[in-house]
Amino acid sequence: MGEFAGVMTTSLRRAILTTMSTASKPRARPRETLNIRIRAEERGLIDRAAAARGTNRTDFILDAARRAAEDALLDQSLISVGPKAYAEFIERLDAPAKPNARLRRTMMRPLPWKVG
Secondary structure, three states: OHHHHHOOOHHHHHHHHHHHHHHHOOOOOOOOOOOOOOOHHHHHHHHHHHHHHOOOHHHHHHHHHHHHHHHHHHOOOOOOOOHHHHHHHHHHHHOOOOOOHHHHHHHHOOOHHHOO
């Protein structure tokens, strides 16, 4: 497992990027306007998701867009590891999933974006 020390997960990379971006920006900057066209069913889906997270539509959309932008930029990152670590990583990716009770329950639930 120590061989993977040079490999960062997307969550870890996002946390580092977020920390770096929030540390360097000043507080309480005014927001600018961004207008988008959206279908009623998409707006409803976003509103339900925002309510489920306890936030408003604007903050929900900004958070989702910011995460997508960070992921797009982080996907451009190059991660270098040695041959042994890479082989172990590929072996783990190729290994079959080990079913468990939690995974079975999750797979039996209705899709949240198709409810309602």
